[in-house]
Amino acid sequence: MKAHVVLANPPYPDDVPQAVFIPLGISYLAAVLEEKGYKVDVVDCQVNRPSQKEMEDKFRSLNPDIIGVTAATVTYFPALKILKAAKAALPNCVTMIGGPHVTVLDERTFTESADVDIVVRGEGEQTMLELASLVSEGKLENLSGVLGITFKKNGKVIATADRPFIEDIDSLPRPAHHHFDMTRYKINGKNYMPIITSRGCPFNCAFCLASKMCGSGFRARSPSKVVDELEWLRDTFGAGAFAFYDDTFTHDINRAMAICDEMKARNFLLPWDCRTRVDRISKELLTKLRNTNCQLIHFGVESGSQQMLNTMRKGTTVEQNAKAIKMVKDSGILVAISLVIGYPGETPEMLQQTVDFIRKTKPDYVYMCEAVPYPGTELADYVKELGLKMTEDWNQYHEQMQVFKNNLLPLEKLEATKKAVYDSIFTPAYFLKMRRRGDFHSQIMARMALNHLVWKYRFTRWAFRQLGRVRHTKKSPGGHSTPSKDQQS
Numbered sequence: 001m002k003a004h005v006v007l008a009n010p011p012y013p014d015d016v017p018q019a020v021f022i023p024l025g026i027s028y029l030a031a032v033l034e035e036k037g038y039k040v041d042v043v044d045c046q047v048n049r050p051s052q053k054e055m056e057d058k059f060r061s062l063n064p065d066i067i068g069v070t071a072a073t074v075t076y077f078p079a080l081k082i083l084k085a086a087k088a089a090l091p092n093c094v095t096m097i098g099g100p101h102v103t104v105l106d107e108r109t110f111t112e113s114a115d116v117d118i119v120v121r122g123e124g125e126q127t128m129l130e131l132a133s134l135v136s137e138g139k140l141e142n143l144s145g146v147l148g149i150t151f152k153k154n155g156k157v158i159a160t161a162d163r164p165f166i167e168d169i170d171s172l173p174r175p176a177h178h179h180f181d182m183t184r185y186k187i188n189g190k191n192y193m194p195i196i197t198s199r200g201c202p203f204n205c206a207f208c209l210a211s212k213m214c215g216s217g218f219r220a221r222s223p224s225k226v227v228d229e230l231e232w233l234r235d236t237f238g239a240g241a242f243a244f245y246d247d248t249f250t251h252d253i254n255r256a257m258a259i260c261d262e263m264k265a266r267n268f269l270l271p272w273d274c275r276t277r278v279d280r281i282s283k284e285l286l287t288k289l290r291n292t293n294c295q296l297i298h299f300g301v302e303s304g305s306q307q308m309l310n311t312m313r314k315g316t317t318v319e320q321n322a323k324a325i326k327m328v329k330d331s332g333i334l335v336a337i338s339l340v341i342g343y344p345g346e347t348p349e350m351l352q353q354t355v356d357f358i359r360k361t362k363p364d365y366v367y368m369c370e371a372v373p374y375p376g377t378e379l380a381d382y383v384k385e386l387g388l389k390m391t392e393d394w395n396q397y398h399e400q401m402q403v404f405k406n407n408l409l410p411l412e413k414l415e416a417t418k419k420a421v422y423d424s425i426f427t428p429a430y431f432l433k434m435r436r437r438g439d440f441h442s443q444i445m446a447r448m449a450l451n452h453l454v455w456k457y458r459f460t461r462w463a464f465r466q467l468g469r470v471r472h473t474k475k476s477p478g479g480h481s482t483p484s485k486d487q488q489s
């Protein structure tokens, strides 16, 4: 009999900025299993945030043979809690964990949890199928023949060889989004749905794990299959806007243009956005993107300091970044940039260069992210090499938190800089400009600006109240840390 599989998306820890999204990894795993006739259920704990007891009850009622959970570093502890509930409810079920955190710290997982049976490293579709087949046939003693897993046998942790990446990603079925309640992922009244049209990144930025997760070879889907999926998302799930979550959507410029041509030929003009590198655009490409209603491009600009860009091994220059932002703005597409701040070795002067860069280039949106040394990145090794004190409370590993001691740029300095930058961008004039622009992505930005303005107003009122208290009590009002949840939601 074929195994019944439950896949769970763990919740974020409390007090972490919450961006609820359809988890593509789980959706792909569910799709390959269903294609081969396995029964699958999905529990998205980011949407419902069940208690431990509710989770146990859920597992008991579903009574599956396999329970699998995904884990980024920030969701690793919540993922372990889910597997705890799994084993408490169903001691005989086989538990699995996959995703970026355990792909790197696979062996360590077994010292931190007694509830994990198998760690799946890297891309999971083929591995999941082989494991489901072994469980179905009652042949778990054959685990050592499965590539890309780590497991415990007779008290010893065994890691099999890495699994090669799937060469033809067009061969994968469409993600099993029917498991998700679309009403829970709406933005601005639209079903804003994710799509991935390629896997792999040939670059090796020191803070990023992408090439470890998806390989350094660029593996792409064919333009017609991509547009077939877009139409399917629109017709089956009522998608009204799309996020192209490829690491570098326009890595192959000709392929990106061919996707645009296919969209245009099918008159597919719903709003979308994508992420790419500043050295992977051209004027012709931008025109095509604009003509197919690409409303927003995200660039990882990272810094306004060339020295920092070199340290991060970004492979770009400050001039290239400025030129790309201008090109996108001139094409009529909105441009959002993300910046890594507080990188080891960054001085206040270098940080100021980043602030000056933002002022000069005036992108439409800015994300300032703390440098987070995710396990497995060169940055993590660098922080260790420098002997900087680093927390291993994985709940703190997200882009608004400083997780290592940075004497050059302490948290207060970074928070003050972020606040000053956001205050200077998200003004009432910005809000009105975006509202007037009227398209899907500018409305999201208008809303973010409004959140910021409301937060700022509330904070100002709070500060005045505290000042009043100080006068009465002569006590310090205490510190303040930017509530990034309000800023980024």
Ligand code: B12
Residues within 6 Å of the ligand: 017, 019, 021, 022, 023, 024, 025, 026, 028, 029, 067, 068, 069, 070, 071, 072, 073, 074, 075, 096, 097, 098, 099, 100, 101, 120, 122, 123, 124, 125, 127, 128, 194, 196, 200, 207, 208, 209, 210, 211, 213, 214, 245, 246, 247, 374, 375, 397, 398, 399, 400
């Ligand atoms: C797109 C993306 C996002 C999107 C999510 C899109 C979506 N709908 O899924 C958004 C913008 C929301 C996002 C948010 C965040 N992201 Co992100 N994201 C990515 C990106 C670019 C692609 C991820 C993806 O969808 N891949 C395609 C799917 C199919 O692959 P997958 O999810 O990895 O799943 C496969 C395997 O991992 C494995 N697998 C995963 N889980 C399981 C479970 C089982 C049981 C099994 C068997 C297998 C298995 O099989 C899956 C199929 O092959 C990656 C970079 C990369 N290339 O990996 C960063 C990346 C995953 N993100 C990262 C980070 C840090 C974050 C945030 C913490 C950022 C923040 N807010 O601070 C949040 C955390 C979100 C969360 N809850 O996990 C890091 C993770 C590093 C780490 N160790 O944690 C990455 C690697 C980028 C980096 N900086 O290096 N992200």
Ligand code: SF4
Residues within 6 Å of the ligand: 201, 202, 203, 204, 205, 208, 209, 210, 211, 247, 248, 277, 300
């Ligand atoms: S930051 Fe972007 S370009 Fe650099 S390695 Fe990661 S995905 Fe590739």
